[in-house]
Amino acid sequence: MDNKVTLPSTVFNQYKISSQDILLLYKDMLLGRNFEDMCAQMYYRGKMFGFVHLYNGQEAVSTGVIKSLQKDDYVCSTYRDHVHALSKGVPSKLVMAELFGKETGCSRGRGGSMHIFSAPHNFLGGFAFIGEGIPIAIGAAFQSVYRKQVLNDNKPMRVTACFFGDGTSNNGQFFECLNMAVLWKLPIIFVVENNQWAIGMAHHRSTSFPEIHKKAEAFGLPGIEVDGMDVLAIREVAIKAINRARQGNGPTLIEALTYRFRGHSLADPDELRSIHEKQAWLARDPIKNLKNYIVDNSLISEEKIDQIDVIIKTEIDDAVDFALSSPEPNVADLKKYLFADD
Template sequence: MVKKTVESIVDPEILNFSPQVIVELYEDMVLGRSFEDMCAQMYYKGKMFGFVHLYSGQEAVSSGIIKALKETDYVCSTYRDHVHALSKGVSAREVMAELFGKETGCSKGRGGSMHIFSQPHNFLGGFAFIGEGIPIATGAGFQSVYRKQVLEENTECAVSVCFFGDGTTNNGQFFECLNMAVLWKLPMIFVVENNQWAIGMAHHRSSSSPEIYKKAKAFGLPGIEVDGMDVLAVRSVATEAINRARRGEGPTLIEALTYRFRGHSLADPDELRSTQEKEAWIARDPIKTLHSYIINNNISSEEDLNKIKEKVKDIVEDSVEFAIKSPEPNVNELHKYLFVDK
């Protein structure tokens, strides 16, 4: 079975990445990190409630894969879903308002942090329990094939991408859906965001086969391991997997080796991971790595990158102001949106 690694950081000329694409990836990662940092501030100020799981450190996976998709493609997330939604095009205003539980949120304030959803963006939602989103994404892949083969719609085959963590790969839904996707050659990409920890359980202690991409061999699909801290490496394998899916050649399993810079959730004191381990991964910060690469290769100037940071800062601050001013859901409409209006 294929094991594919890409050296960090990849030469964009080899991969035909334009400067525009590279800067877009940088901006998307900065937006994700800045948004999550603001979420932490708002959570500790009591503006958000319940569990809030941040994505800080894993931005290269979201940006590298989702930004290679088209608007018509589908994305299914986990409870660590804010940044996935932003990468798919859901506005920072809608995501922040949802986190505040406001009517203007993308799930009308009914979902909160773990249930970000946006039908206009084909963002199929975050899911509070691990593995829940995999069958949903598989269903999206199936309907894409059904539309072309049975309904004979003359449209390009939409790709369905499913994100989940390393801990999920020991659950039944993972194996069942891999088998189904290969059997029916569904246009899917299964993305394992291996951040080394399943809440408080180290990955190497919980799986008899720690190299997750090798599990693809049992079902006959490509298994690819990639440096999840290198956005260009992720973009490279994502592009190949997306093209393969559109050609009708079936799914791909991508294992992105990454790391979350904060605890499992904002309620987690993060005492289980060693300081040495955290520092080693933080030294490989994907945003700083790409920033250095952009400057060293004259892809953009420091001034322009600072303008991006200022632009993102304004977007994030605006999202908070929007969320604060937005109305609360009407208690008399508690059951609204539970069913489709005919």
């Protein structure tokens, strides 16, 4: 069952970016990949429960967009939210503790894998239902405008990045929120992570119009297709969209063509996708491609890259140790956090 899609080549030298920034992107993607690999280990060891949806293969999208935002900007995620949170700056130990259901987790152990949330980092949460986060993101973008126009906030306009998958683009919230965003010229970026599959349904079989970015035309906002395996291509498109939103010129729809290297969740045997399709996308691993670019252009020595790998793995190991040693939520606090404190 092959999902036919054109695979654009991955090139980096056309983009103007410093070596320091490239290394920042590499570290962030590597952190995301190693974190998710460790999640798989912990899940199969019985340290995590419920559904866990990993992000392997899609790291370039999270890094390219979120690392282009400012600290005060907002990010709204999906149920595949761990790496989005890490890119936004949520400490890996707090995310891991949340996945373990511990009191020290960023959602105090109440959210788990699909409900990562961090108010200090303006990370608005993961959402288990398809399209559920898009209206939340619209609300965040609306309050950014309200801050400027009503509360006279003199800070730069806060931008919201809203992530969702290709399957969500067939849902009503998608179309309704595109309309509202354009109507009110909201500072929001809609990022479609088109990983070609909505659980077990191939994208080209589930929609009458597979090119999602072209759906933006009906509502009057820019729609852009980008190679979701090329972090610098995504970064370039994201920066333009962010600047457009921050200047008050309204939303942008970005469709990133990407691929998840694992099954839909860790409970998915992943038997529906063909070996040929998987191998074609695995050959375009965004982390390996960026690493090769760094080495080939002598931006940093292979020894230094190896040191970065060790640092990242040590951080992940420390996150696991922190989660394992953290306390469980107290049963007496079962109803805590349901309502705001007086």
